[in-house]
Amino acid sequence: MRVFLQVWRQKNGQSKGRFERYEASEVSPDMSLLEMLDVVNEGLVQKNEAPIAFDHDCREGICGMCGLVINGVPHGSEGGATTCQLHMRKFQDGDEIWIEPFRAKAFPVLRDCVVDRTALDRIIQAGGFISVRTGSAPDANQILVPKENADLAMDAAACIGCGACVAACPNASAMLFTAAKISHLGLLPQGQPERHSRALAMVKQMDAEGFGACTNHEECEAVCPKEVSIDFIARMNRDFAKAAATFRPPKARGGGD
Amino acid sequence: MTLNSNCPTGPIEKRWEKRRFEMKLVNPANKRKYNVIVVGSGLAGASAAASLGELGYNVQCFCYQDSPRRAHSIAAQGGINAAKNYTNDGDSIFRLFYDTVKGGDFRARESNVYRLAEVSVDIIDQCAAQGVPFAREYGGLLANRSFGGAQVSRTFYARGQTGQQLLIGAYQALARQIAAGTVKMSCRSEMLELIVVDGVARGIVTRDMVTGKIEAHVADAVALCTGGYGNVFYLSTNAKGCNAMALWRAHKKGAYLANPCFTQIHPTCIPVKGEYQSKLTLMSESLRNDGRVWVPKDGKDSGKRVSDIPEEARDYYLERRYPAFGNLVPRDIASRAAKQVCDDGRGVGPGGLGVYLDFADSIQRLGKKMIEERYGNLFDMYHHITDENPYEVPMRIYPAVHYTMGGLWVDYDLMSTVPGLFVGGEANFSDHGANRLGASALMQGLADGYFVLPYTIGHYLGQRAAGGVKLDHPEVKAAKKSVEERVRKLLDIGGSRSPDSFHRELGLLCWEHCGMARKKDGLEIALQRIPELREEFWKDLRVVGSGEELNQELERAGRVADALEFAELMVRDALHREESCGGHFREESQTPEGEAMRDDERFCYVAAWAHQGVDKEPVLHKEPLSFEYVKLTQRSYK
């Protein structure tokens, strides 16, 4: 089959970008979309043109590195899948495919369809962890976790940090990402001691990064490759309000970190 | 140089304790004066960087991905072993140790493996405390399953995403240290050179993959946790970015490479579909619990529809050849058997490179619902990729490169032959011998990162003063300059072929001659062809764009350049090891029934190669292996 691509090209973060049209001929329906781009790139190299830059790594839907907006949908409309899991058989011969980077102020474009998502890392650094020293843990079975909580925590922890939720949200909000981590840790007994301070700190960082707010469009959930539920956003809101209402800032820091 | 494994002596269960007591300690107030560089942020790298930062060292961590959370440890599905004996089925540290040494076909160092089994229990404690959402029983206790043919249930898991969850745990520990300022994280940075000053590892040179800036970083110790070299084969289950550059750079600077021919070929992957294929996808090994592997008895039937091949015309070759283990034989054996039937011309699917993994009997016996419950997500994944419904037609599978047991040679302290250069995780050779058991890679990565490197690096630093080498040191400047020249050289070739085209060709060559079965003449062909390909590469490579920008072609070019050198050593090692063991099957060394035959008389050693220069023969050093606790026996699964 043959398809036409409209791809966002931008030399670097400072330059202005534009769409370029490419033709991909001899596309096999068994190819993944990224493999089709590999072939297009090989052709560009032959013509001494810069190949299309795009992020990808594991190509099996778990690392979270890939992320293209395909015909207006982050990761394409496969559902429950990442960009790298999208196959060309989902398209028709002669289709025009629009390929854009994730767009958000907090995700500046680095080149073509490669964006900087380190804002998400900084949200985790603000408190998305349980403070436990290496070697200081009690026997694992001393911490009982109700199966229901463990399963629910796993649903939230399935997040791969790809940022598609941000890309899909009309407000470029990172609430689903942040909520997934707050919920994952907040659902487990191990996460209780820092539950409140974690919610406050992570939300504060999320806001500082310039993400928008949630207005309940549910687009994030619809594109999430791991189908993380927006119920976790409600859980985060609850935790955050409780935390804000009861938080007492520590008077002085002493001992440990 | 004699290789000193530096193992403590005495009863094996006391050795690690003994070593920890012997260690020099660094005064807590002085720790921040020591700089430690950790390259890679997978299970080993992230856990090492976080633990070292927590101890108070000044840590710098580098990864090529855009976030430390993306390292390929994330793709491990099955689980992580630990000798907790929570299921009361007779597991123990000694049993895990025993299974690992035996499963590795007696090519691993006993002391290291014992320590691995010993700290395995601490790993589970650590990860549970971090909030890793392991599967639970209804009572709230941890669930276990049996995995990879083990006789005991010692595998802990988090759905089919155990690697992801463990990595996120380590990543969060790392994030905590980044926030605390003890670890400085550099993403989208690739290590392009190791800096060695007076024979001691003192830093690395990196390229910022966004701006192209080449920078030197000096430190008091360097830890490489950069994963394996499976991508030398181009097609593998590794991530696209996985590469052997850090290993190879270290090797060229004096670190010995051990057993590079020990590569693991995983039997249950989705077969190759076409020339454009960029990577292979693993289907969990657990599928073999209920699926039956077969091919037509007659190659003429290969092209037929499954429904047109009657039962009596099918050859369930694993059940036939290994009646005791049947479809559950270890990975290396299942892979080899698949290759043999395909070589017979009985393979199925495009190119005849595939065998059926058939669930029809299980669906009939257990019902579709039960199969769906057990493997639903895997069946969906298969359906996604192949557009075939495995509930209706059998899956087609074929072996693919999955893991590399070989790696940089390290002593008991995980230090390479270059003092100050430590190696953790898949990047070192130490614990899996010639074959890795399922659910052991995650265990080893975290053991090295959380519980070994933080001690042994501390011990190393405790013996020397901090600092000494600055960025203006001639060796540092020379290393940086060599990297700049190399980048320039790659850009200036101005030929006609892309890095990927060379990589594919190299991969095919390696797969053909140094894949599932190896023989002398094939290896010799590869050994002749690889340098030729390398020469072509340096003559005809085309890298579009410049070095001062985000340039993915340039990144690939550098990796392929090193893979072209690495592959030669891998093949050379395979040629020299004239025995079959674990993942390394030499056709010359087999029993009359076609099973692998080890040669303990001649090859019961670790082959550690010393680099002498490109196009020069490397020098082989041998570390003899002695087995005091696990008796050397031939494996049999009949």
Add this chain to the structure above:
Amino acid sequence: MATAVSFTASSIGKKYVMAVSGIALFGFTMAHMAGNLQVFLGRERFNGYAATLHAMPAVLWVFRGVMILAVVAHIVTSVQLALRNRAARPQGYAKKQSLATTYAARTMVVSGPILFFYIVYHLLHFTFNTLHPNYEVTDLYSNVVASFRQVPISVSYIIANACFGFHVFHGAYSLFQSLGVNHPRYNGALRSLAMAIAVLVTTGFIAVPVGVLAGLTK
């Protein structure tokens, strides 16, 4: 106090402000609607109801104070949120396809301002009587009936209330999510409830002009 300030400065805190002020405003409109519907009970009852309200100035002013506060909080916060949300995506997509969002959700930033302008007009019209100086202050009933007999006024009123229905539907459904007081088990029911409320309140308000035009009032 420090935490309260940072709470309302945060994106989630603002959602709480929107939800709580929204509830207050919605409570008012329900009461207002109930009052309006008394128009069908005749002149006496309707004017009597209006007179009763005016007879309790203290209560009325406390009530008005709360309303003004809620309106200001609702509007100021929504403007802040809208600005923040716009700024979060300086460059839009060339092609954007929505998978889940509803018409009501997408048009909140439109239906909100429409309602604001409509309310201003509505207050000038019926509360301050500035638009129609000939209206009788004591005979609200006549004012209402006379106004709605004019088709343009009725139509604008009906359109505004349709907008209001959409606004209430998304608002009512979202506030449970914003306040974090929902649960996956009840979310389906909450959605139906929000729909029912929106239909109820819209129908209730629209009933008056429709009734007037249909001649159900004297």
